[in-house]
Amino acid sequence: MSQIRVRFAPSPTGFFHIGSARTALFNWLYARHTGGVFVLRIEDTDQARNTETFLNIIYDSLTWLGLNWDEGPRVGGDFGPYRQSERASIYREHLGRLQAAGRTYEKDGAVYFRISGEPQVIDDAIRGRVERTEEKDFVIVRSDGNPVFHFVNVVDDITMRITHVIRGEDHLSNTSKHTELFKAFGAPLPVYAHIPLILKQNGPGKMSKRDQGALVEEYQRRGFLPEALVNFLCLLGWSPKDDSEKMPIAEVIRRFDLPGINQTNARFDEKKLAHMNMAYLLELPPERYVKLAREYFARPPAGASAAAAPRANALSADEAYFREVMLLSQPKVKAIEELPAYTACFFTEDFPIDPQARDKVMGKGDPKARLRELAAALQAADFSSDAALEGTVQALAAKNGLGIGDYIHPGRIAVSGTGVGPTFYGLLRVLGRDRVLRRIERFLGAA
RNA sequence: GUCCCCAUCGUCUAGCCCGGCCCAGGACACCACCCUUUCACGGUGAGAACCGGGGUUCGAAUCCCCGUGGGGACGCCA
Numbered sequence: 001m002s003q004i005r006v007r008f009a010p011s012p013t014g015f016f017h018i019g020s021a022r023t024a025l026f027n028w029l030y031a032r033h034t035g036g037v038f039v040l041r042i043e044d045t046d047q048a049r050n051t052e053t054f055l056n057i058i059y060d061s062l063t064w065l066g067l068n069w070d071e072g073p074r075v076g077g078d079f080g081p082y083r084q085s086e087r088a089s090i091y092r093e094h095l096g097r098l099q100a101a102g103r104t105y106e107k108d109g110a111v112y113f114r115i116s117g118e119p120q121v122i123d124d125a126i127r128g129r130v131e132r133t134e135e136k137d138f139v140i141v142r143s144d145g146n147p148v149f150h151f152v153n154v155v156d157d158i159t160m161r162i163t164h165v166i167r168g169e170d171h172l173s174n175t176s177k178h179t180e181l182f183k184a185f186g187a188p189l190p191v192y193a194h195i196p197l198i199l200k201q202n203g204p205g206k207m208s209k210r211d212q213g214a215l216v217e218e219y220q221r222r223g224f225l226p227e228a229l230v231n232f233l234c235l236l237g238w239s240p241k242d243d244s245e246k247m248p249i250a251e252v253i254r255r256f257d258l259p260g261i262n263q264t265n266a267r268f269d270e271k272k273l274a275h276m277n278m279a280y281l282l283e284l285p286p287e288r289y290v291k292l293a294r295e296y297f298a299r300p301p302a303g304a305s306a307a308a309a310p311r312a313n314a315l316s317a318d319e320a321y322f323r324e325v326m327l328l329s330q331p332k333v334k335a336i337e338e339l340p341a342y343t344a345c346f347f348t349e350d351f352p353i354d355p356q357a358r359d360k361v362m363g364k365g366d367p368k369a370r371l372r373e374l375a376a377a378l379q380a381a382d383f384s385s386d387a388a389l390e391g392t393v394q395a396l397a398a399k400n401g402l403g404i405g406d407y408i409h410p411g412r413i414a415v416s417g418t419g420v421g422p423t424f425y426g427l428l429r430v431l432g433r434d435r436v437l438r439r440i441e442r443f444l445g446a447a
Numbered sequence: 448g449u450c451c452c453c454a455u456c457g458u459c460u461a462g463c464c465c466g467g468c469c470c471a472g473g474a475c476a477c478c479a480c481c482c483u484u485u486c487a488c489g490g491u492g493a494g495a496a497c498c499g500g501g502g503u504u505c506g507a508a509u510c511c512c513c514g515u516g517g518g519g520a521c522g523c524c525a
Contacts, residue, residue: 011525046524110523132451135521142523149525173451173520196453197518206518232459235474239460243473262453262460265518269458272475282488332487342486357485393484408484420486 004036005163008062008069009153011043012054016061017214018268019168019198019207022233026195027166028067029234029256039160040072042083043153045146050085061216065226066249071160079160084152091147094155094185095140103184109143113151113181120176125164125193125258127172134176150174154181157190166193166258169265170206193258196237199267206265213270223296223336225284228277236266246279278334286327293326296336304337310347311340317347324430328422345416346430349439357419367410368444373400374407375440383433386425393425414443 008024010016031038040062044050059074071077081087095111098104103114119133140151157165172194182189200207200214207214219229227249235245239262240255247255281289297314314322325346326339333342345351361367377396382388397404408424415436421427428436 009525013525043525049524108523127452130451135450139523144523146523148523153525168519169452170519171525174525176451194452199518201458204517235459237459241461243461245459245474264453264460266460267458269475272459275475278488332485334487361485403484405484412485418485422486424484 002163004031004034005039005161006031006036006166007039007041007157007160007162008067009041009043009156010058011046012051012058013046013049014054014209015214016054016057016216017207017209018216018233019214021061021065021216021229022198022236023166023168023195024062024067025065025230025233026238026256026261028069029253030164030166030258031070032253033256036163037070038068039077039079039162040069040082041156041160042073042085043149044083044085045149045152047085047146057217061220064220065216065230084156087152087156090159091152091155095147095151098140098184101184104140105137110139111141112137113140113184115180116183120179122175122179122189122192124172125191126261126263127194130172130175132173132176134180138177140181150177151181154178154185158182158185158187162190164191164193164258166195169194169197193261196262196265198236199265201268201270207268213268218301221299221301223292223339224273224277225280225292228280229273231280232273232276236268237262246276274335281334281336282331284330286323286330289330290323290326292336293339294322297340300337300340304340307340307344307348309350310344313347314340314343321346321430328426328430332422342421345418345421349435351417353413353417353443354419358413361409361413361419365406367406370402370406371410371414371440371444374411375437378428378433378436378440381433383429386423386429389425389428411440414440 006027008027010020010024028038030036042055042058044055062069069075071079072082095104098113104111105114106112114137115134117133117135119131121129121131124130138150139148141147156162175192175194179189197206199205200211202212209215216229220226230249231246231252234247234252234256238256238260240247240252241260244251284292294315297311300311314325325343329339329342333339373396374393377392381392393404393407397407409419412419412421412424412427415431416427431439
């Protein structure tokens with residue numbers, strides 16, 4: 001058999017959502033798995049609803065996800081143009097063939113396709129044999145002269161030599177229209193593979209563009225890693241059949257195949273996505289982690305909850321310092337979007353003190369005395385390494401017959417205002433002696 | 448309403464095609480414990496499912512039928 005050719009055919013009529021991304025992904029995976037060709041085709045026949053903005057979002061989202069196309073807009077190919085709005089003459093020519101064969105008629109200014117009425121049988125690669133009879137003639141050219149989806153979709157699949165149509169199950173019922181057209185053109189049917197739908201996580205129905213967490217762009221802005229989102233999406237409707245979940249994309253490509261795709265709709269679960277993202281974030285190389293953090297600080301999504309001042313300070317801070325703060329936080333934080341709040345105490349003296357954490361720590365023993373002892377010890381301490389600071393605190397605790405926790409807990413509150421944060425010694429080292437001592441002093445004065 | 452697809456823990460799923468190894472395995476979430484300077488990671492453990500009813504069979508999560516439930520399509524949207 002000749003080379004496998006698949007296509008992803010979005011229409012730029014709205015934001016790019018998770019369901020579309022997954023369809024694109026499965027097509028891409030199948031092309032890469034088989035050494036075939038992944039075609040991007042823009043279905044922009046609905047002139048009233050298409051926008052250039054939405055078109056660019058499609059390109060950007062696919063690129064961000066790493067789903068590169070072999071043929072299509074921007075890269076060209078032998079079967080272009082790849083935007084339906086530029087293929088009018090091709091559609092005209094094909095319409096002529098249908099007219100010549102007596103398969104069309106006009107009504108109310110629109111062109112109708114005369115169906116055969118025979119049962120349409122498709123041998124779906126995922127669902128098996130599906131039979132459905134198309135019962136009504138349908139419009140293929142609107143009265144305004146623009147061709148309709150069913151018609152252009154089939155004409156393009158024929159002329160672009162598409163061998164496998166991998167698309168959402170919502171198209172399964174449309175397929176009988178499409179096979180009627182294929183037959184009317186005397187063209188062989190492609191292999192169909194109708195993949196299950198992604199259901200919204202709350203409430204009934206399939207996920208749509210307006211649902212919470214539906215937009216690919218949103219994950220990008222929230223600092224998610226594309227490889228994590230892709231990995232998560234791979235597992236929504238496809239399974240490698242053993243217990244593997246987190247896999248490099250090369251491994252998914254190697255193992256992916258149509259028979260491995262499920263038949264049941266899958267509910268989107270943002271918690272599992274978040275977990276996958278964390279797993280990737282923890283092992284991200286430092287350079288990429290810092291870059292991702294900086295991008296997030298520079299352009300947080302609207303409504304992100306973090307004080308503006310420390311965020312601005314972070315951006316104007318010394319690059320090496322910013323890097324150090326972020327890398328100190330990397331092993332502790334589950335998502336990039338936690339970073340501004342998590343690191344705020346590194347970028348401002350005006351950080352809030354968590355009253356609950358303070359009361360808990362300051363309520364037992366004599367924490368003020370411990371803070372004074374800690375401050376005194378830090379006067380002469382070596383701040384050049386975490387290990388040196390650890391030695392200082394350990395020696396102090398040993399000298400006074402106390403546990404290191406007796407110093408660390410109040411110290412953390414005094415220096416960062418919160419009970420949670422990076423390692424205590426890292427916190428001290430990155431903040432530096434002057435700021436640490438000043439903060440302890442201030443805290444003792446206020447307490 | 449008509450037609451089409453589907454049905455295993457709360458969620459994603461393995462097992463189903465080729466019935467016995469499954470009083471059903473993994474992951475997320477949740478809970479407990481351990482690790483630990485906080486938090487997070489990690490480790491250990493607990494709870495948690497074969498939609499219902501009929502068949503077929505020595506034997507059914509697995510095969511068949513019917514119900515029920517979920518999803519989708521029925522546009523001069525794509």
